[in-house]
Amino acid sequence: MQHKKIERLMLFAEVAKQLSFTKAADALDISRGYLSTQIKQLEKELGYSLMIRSTRSIRLTPQGERVAAGMESISQTLVDLERRAEYENQCLEGTIRITAPMQFTQGVLLDLCRRFSDKHPGIQFDVECSYRSFNLVRDNFDFAFRATRNPPENMIAKKLFSYSHAVTGSPDYFSQKNVPTHPKQLLEHDCMNNSDDATWSFADGDYPIRGWLKNNDNLILKTQALEARGIIYTPDYFVRKEVDSGKLVSVLSDHISTSNDFYLLYPPIVNRSQRLSKFIEFILQEFAPEPEGS
Structure with a gap:
């Protein structure tokens, strides 16, 4: 042989x-x-x-x-x-290849990648925005960020956080329209949507919506919401910065009880490179729960 x-x-x-x-x-x-x-x-x-x-x-x-x-x-x-x-x-050099949902990429991931790259200038990122479940080894990805209730058993899965959806609009928008207290009142509002669905889901069921804009890019929808053009329905992490800063206001939160888990996934590798190990460490630190009383 x-x-x-x-x-x-x-x-x-x-x-x-x-x-x-x-x-x-x-x-x-x-x-x-x-x-x-x-x-x-x-x-x-x-x-x-x-x-x-x-x-x-x-x-x-x-x-x-x-x-x-x-x-x-x-x-x-x-x-x-x-x-x-x-x-x-x-060495801390080379490219880290990631697949992640568009909303998480726009709302969270790009900022994390930029900050990691600032600390380690030899690192570049190649990010594929997709909701498709890739085979990380076959498709040559280092990491996947995914919302799932059942992470794949052949991958290492680190839970980062739990999230729910949020209905948000700008203070200027709600100064012109009544703040909804029940999902049935959504028909009185300009609901900007990212899909063909004519309903938004809440704890007690789906409620009809109407609005002037449908667009599959949530960043465009958020921009329109910030400009008081209507309200949007997105994962809460996608609008957390704007809500915390007061640029957007969250409504109907008492009617949203469904929760999902978000994971960092990566293949089990015996001798992981420093750039991948450091990125894992960085991400887990970023999403580590704050100590009680802090």
């Missing part, structure tokens, strides 16, 4: 280096008899002698010298590969 031939070539390289079966066997920590048998098998496979043996010395044949030179080059290439792999494993 091919891998046995490669092994025999590596054994021959050590004999050629030492010009002694005994010294080569000691260096390789194998028996002299096994080493001699493997070299004889290699010569049989190649169809020519690699060395001339005598009772006191070993001398390489011209073919043996060419094979030894080729193996020395291969050995140096392997050393270079090991050094490069070790460097890449330890």
Whole structure:
């Protein structure tokens, strides 16, 4: 088999280096008899002698010298590969590939990536905005951020937070319209929507809505809400900064009780690179619950 031939070539390289079966066997920590048998098998496979043996010395044949030179080059290439792999494993450089939902990317993730990159300038991010469940290994993603009640068992899943939806509008909008106290009053408002659904879901069911704008980009909808053009229905994390700053006001929160969990997912890898390990550590710190009383 091919891998046995490669092994025999590596054994021959050590004999050629030492010009002694005994010294080569000691260096390789194998028996002299096994080493001699493997070299004889290699010569049989190649169809020519690699060395001339005598009772006191070993001398390489011209073919043996060419094979030894080729193996020395291969050995140096392997050393270079090991050094490069070790460097890449330890350094904080390179690209981190992520798949995440659009709303989480726009509302949370991009800011996290920018801050991590500020701390580690050698890091770049490649972010795929999608609700599709990728095979992270096959599709070459390092991480996935996903809302799910059942994270995949073949992935490491770190719960980041729980969230629910929120209905929000600007203070200027609600200065012109009555603040709704029940979802049935949504028909009196300009409900800007991101899908073809004509209803919004609440704890006691779905309620009809109407409005002047439907757009599949939630960032556009949020911009319109900030400009007092209507109200929107989004995950609460997507509008948390605006609500905390008072730019948007959350309404009907007593009627929203459904909660979902959000996870960081990544493949189980034995020797994870520093850039991936540091990013995991960074994300978990960002979403760690605040100590009680803080």
